[in-house]
Amino acid sequence: MTQRVAIIGGGKIGEALLAGLIRSGRPTRDLVVAEKSEERRAELVEEYGVRVTDVADAVEGAAIVVLAIKPADVDAVVAKVAAVEDNAEVERLTVTLVAGLPTRRYEDTLPAGAPVVRVMPNTPMLVNEAMSAVAPGRYATEEHVATVVGLLESVGRVVVVAEKQMDAVTALSGSGPAYAFLMAEAMIDAGVGLGLTRAVATELAGQTIRGAGVLLTESKVSPVDLRAAVTSPAGTTAEAIRQLEANGFRHAFYEAMRANVAASVSMAAADARPVSGGSGPSTSDISDRD
Ligand SMILES: NC(=O)C1=CN([C@@H]2O[C@H](COP(=O)(O)OP(=O)(O)OC[C@H]3O[C@@H](n4cnc5c(N)ncnc54)[C@H](OP(=O)(O)O)[C@@H]3O)[C@@H](O)[C@H]2O)C=CC1
Numbered sequence: 001m002t003q004r005v006a007i008i009g010g011g012k013i014g015e016a017l018l019a020g021l022i023r024s025g026r027p028t029r030d031l032v033v034a035e036k037s038e039e040r041r042a043e044l045v046e047e048y049g050v051r052v053t054d055v056a057d058a059v060e061g062a063a064i065v066v067l068a069i070k071p072a073d074v075d076a077v078v079a080k081v082a083a084v085e086d087n088a089e090v091e092r093l094t095v096t097l098v099a100g101l102p103t104r105r106y107e108d109t110l111p112a113g114a115p116v117v118r119v120m121p122n123t124p125m126l127v128n129e130a131m132s133a134v135a136p137g138r139y140a141t142e143e144h145v146a147t148v149v150g151l152l153e154s155v156g157r158v159v160v161v162a163e164k165q166m167d168a169v170t171a172l173s174g175s176g177p178a179y180a181f182l183m184a185e186a187m188i189d190a191g192v193g194l195g196l197t198r199a200v201a202t203e204l205a206g207q208t209i210r211g212a213g214v215l216l217t218e219s220k221v222s223p224v225d226l227r228a229a230v231t232s233p234a235g236t237t238a239e240a241i242r243q244l245e246a247n248g249f250r251h252a253f254y255e256a257m258r259a260n261v262a263a264s265v266s267m268a269a270a271d272a273r274p275v276s277g278g279s280g281p282s283t284s285d286i287s288d289r290d
């Protein structure tokens with residue numbers, strides 16, 4: 001018998017986890033979702049046939065409580081989770097998918113010694129191709145980590161990292177799918193500008209990014225060598241790469257990912273307000289993270 005998993009927050013990443021777990025064969029009777037919006041509740045019931053309820057009801061009897069809510073909602077939701085008494089037969093493990101907030105933020109509100117594991121997944125979990133990183137909080141044992149790794153391996157790949165690396169993970173693989181989709185948009189628009197239909201440009205871009213991703217993960221060849229193999233001497237690719245580098249491609253990524261980490265740092269501030277208009281902490285605060 002599998003352990004019951006309660007997903008708190010049926011938004012984008014909560015749905016991705018739900019869909020991935022169902023695709024991987026987990027029975028819907030072992031899954032429950034807590035979602036605030038009535039409209040969203042109805043959509044999830046219709047699409048997945050899963051029970052959707054409120055936080056207290058979802059947490060009751062669940063062995064694993066996954067928080068898939070926005071950082072600003074965390075304090076209120078964790079207080080509700082903490083108020084649900086532990087079932088003597090099932091130890092409750094809290095798993096947070098929330099960016100930025102350290103495990104001690106949860107540990108301070110949950111009953112003393114409650115295990116918390118922090119995870120940074122990504123949306124390809126929808127199609128069982130997630131990249132997830134897992135970091136234990138102070139009361140999480142190896143067994144708790146193994147439980148979470150097992151859950152996430154059913155929906156993609158998993159690495160275990162130290163918690164201090166979680167903001168960097170968020171900047172790379174948590175947000176990473178958005179960079180790939182932005183690149184796809186840019187390639188499609190440029191292809192249309194060069195005379196392709198949007199439908200053909202979209203198919204070319206999607207399959208090209210997919211194929212490159214499979215090559216990168218399945219061959220044992222480095223990205224540098226894979227790129228060199230495409231770059232024929234005095235050919236077309238060399239010209240395009242020269243333009244990308246001249247326009248600051250690498251630098252843009254470095255700065256973008258530093259800004260991403262700065263946003264995580266900002267979220268961990270006491271009031272959990274996201275960065276707005278550059279008023280959050282500077283990227284020089286990043287090195288102070290634990
Ligand atoms: N999207 C992504 O790719 C990733 C997101 N994450 C993390 O996951 C978290 C959620 O992100 P995302 O899914 O994008 O956000 P969404 O806004 O799509 O989802 C959050 C959902 O939680 C609901 N919610 C809020 N409060 C409650 C409550 N008390 N009870 C039940 N449901 C509630 C929200 O409802 P309402 O909108 O009505 O408030 C919303 O439907 C964030 O902390 C983010 O850092 C991590 C990795 C990747």
Ligand SMILES: O=C(O)[C@@H]1CCC=N1
Pocket residue numbers: 099170174175
């Ligand atoms: O944008 C965000 O804040 C979340 C975290 C990683 C991906 N989405």
